Amino acid sequence: MEERYSLVDHPASFKSRGLGQFADSVLPLIDQSISRDAPEAAVVQQIVSKYKGKKVEFLTVADKKGDFNRSTIEVIDWNEAKNRKEDIFKRFLQSPFTNEYLPFGYRLTDDGKEYLYLAETLDTPSPWVRSYGEDSSNTWVGHYYGSSLRNCAIIPFTLPEQYLNRDAFEVASELEALAQENNDASIKAAGFESLAHVNYAIERARRSVTVGIAEAQSLLDEQSKKMEAAMSENIAAAQSGGLLDPIKGISLEDWAAANVQISNGRPLAEVLKVLETEKPVWDEVSAEWMARMSQDTTFAISKVYGDAFTNPNMGRFAQAGGGAAQGSGEADKVKNDFELYIKIMCHQNMASTQGIDAASVLKQYGLSVTDWSMVGAHWAPKMGSDLTLAMKMSPLMEKYNAEFASAGTGSDISF
Structure with missing residues (x-):
C-alpha cells in the first residue's frame, strides 16, 4: 500500500468542493445527475451503469480559479474489462493496488500511451482519483488529480472524429452556424447526437483557441522581452560609443x-x-x-x-507647450475601439480602389490625417504583440470589406 498523508483538511476533500468549482462555460454540459454526496463506490457504480462502453469527457479541477483538466476516456466495468487484451489491464492486475483502487476509465492517447483511471476504495476523508500508466510502479500508483471522484465531472459527449486535428477557430465558427440553424437533420448529419452535443463541441473549440492563444502569446512575450533586452544593450553600446x-x-x-x-x-x-x-x-x-x-x-x-x-x-x-496636435476626441475614440480602427482601415482601402481620397473618408469619422497617424502609432505595436488582436483582425476585415464593397465607400457612415 502506498504511503498516505492526512487529507482531512486537504482542499481535495469533497466537503469543500461542489459544482461551482467548474468554469461557467462547462457547467451546462456536465451531467449533474451523478451524486456528489454518495460514497465513492456508489459514484463509480452510477458512472459505470450510465456510460459503460461509451466515450465521455472526464473533468478534474486544476486550480481555484475554475480551470480544469479534461481527458477523453472510455468508461469501463472492471468486472467485465479486466480480461481485456490491452497491456495496461494485465499490468494493473499484477500490481499491488487491486484492493485499493477500482478502474473505471480507459484512455489511449494520440501518441499510443495507455492509462487506467482509478477510483480509490480506501476509507479516507478524500479518496483521490489516480491514473495508472506506463510510469506507474509497484510503489507508486500514478499521477493523482487532487480530487475525489465526487468532485470530478462527466460530460457525456466527445468530439466527432472529423473535427479532430482541425483549426479550432475554424471549427468554432462552423459549429456556431450549425447551432444557430438548430436543425436536427443537419446536426445528426454532422455527426452529433443533439444540440447539446454541438454546444459541447463549440465550448471545446473555443477553449482550444483560448489555450492556443495563451501559449503562443507566452512565447511571443518571452521573445519580446529578449528583443527589448537586446535593444537596451544596443542603446547602451551606442551611447557609450x-x-x-x-x-x-x-x-x-x-x-x-x-x-x-x-x-x-x-x-x-x-x-x-x-x-x-x-x-x-x-x-x-x-x-x-x-x-x-x-x-x-x-x-x-x-x-x-x-x-x-x-x-x-x-x-x-x-x-x-503648444506642441504638436494631440489628436481629437474622435481619435481617442478609435484608440479605445479596435473594431472601429479596422472598420476605418477597410473603408479607406475600399475607397482607394475606387479612386476616392483617403482623407475624405477620414472626415466622415471626424478624423484628420494627423489623427489617423497617431491612431496608427497606437495600434501598430499592439497588433504586433497581442495575438488576440491578430485573431480578431481577419474576421473583422472580412466583415467590413464586404460591407463597404456592397454599400459603396463614399456613403456617410455613423458610429
Whole structure:
C-alpha cells in the first residue's frame, strides 16, 4: 500500500468542493445527475451503469480559479474489462493496488500511451482519483488529480472524429452556424447526437483557441522581452560609443520629436525656436542624424525615432507647450475601439480602389490625417504583440470589406 498523508483538511476533500468549482462555460454540459454526496463506490457504480462502453469527457479541477483538466476516456466495468487484451489491464492486475483502487476509465492517447483511471476504495476523508500508466510502479500508483471522484465531472459527449486535428477557430465558427440553424437533420448529419452535443463541441473549440492563444502569446512575450533586452544593450553600446551624442546641441530626442512636430503641421519657425537654433544649423544637424541612422546597425537611433511618433512631446518639446496636435476626441475614440480602427482601415482601402481620397473618408469619422497617424502609432505595436488582436483582425476585415464593397465607400457612415 502506498504511503498516505492526512487529507482531512486537504482542499481535495469533497466537503469543500461542489459544482461551482467548474468554469461557467462547462457547467451546462456536465451531467449533474451523478451524486456528489454518495460514497465513492456508489459514484463509480452510477458512472459505470450510465456510460459503460461509451466515450465521455472526464473533468478534474486544476486550480481555484475554475480551470480544469479534461481527458477523453472510455468508461469501463472492471468486472467485465479486466480480461481485456490491452497491456495496461494485465499490468494493473499484477500490481499491488487491486484492493485499493477500482478502474473505471480507459484512455489511449494520440501518441499510443495507455492509462487506467482509478477510483480509490480506501476509507479516507478524500479518496483521490489516480491514473495508472506506463510510469506507474509497484510503489507508486500514478499521477493523482487532487480530487475525489465526487468532485470530478462527466460530460457525456466527445468530439466527432472529423473535427479532430482541425483549426479550432475554424471549427468554432462552423459549429456556431450549425447551432444557430438548430436543425436536427443537419446536426445528426454532422455527426452529433443533439444540440447539446454541438454546444459541447463549440465550448471545446473555443477553449482550444483560448489555450492556443495563451501559449503562443507566452512565447511571443518571452521573445519580446529578449528583443527589448537586446535593444537596451544596443542603446547602451551606442551611447557609450558616442553614436547618440548631441549634434550641435541638438539631442536625438530633440531631432526625432522636431520631425514629428513638423510632419504634424507645426511651423518650422516654432520648432526652431524651441530648439534655439536656426534653419542652416537645423539642416546640417538633420542631415547628420539621418546619416547616423542609415549607418546604425544596432537600430538604436531608429528605435528612438519611432518612439517619437507615439510621443511627439519628448526632449525639449516636453516642456515647450503648444506642441504638436494631440489628436481629437474622435481619435481617442478609435484608440479605445479596435473594431472601429479596422472598420476605418477597410473603408479607406475600399475607397482607394475606387479612386476616392483617403482623407475624405477620414472626415466622415471626424478624423484628420494627423489623427489617423497617431491612431496608427497606437495600434501598430499592439497588433504586433497581442495575438488576440491578430485573431480578431481577419474576421473583422472580412466583415467590413464586404460591407463597404456592397454599400459603396463614399456613403456617410455613423458610429
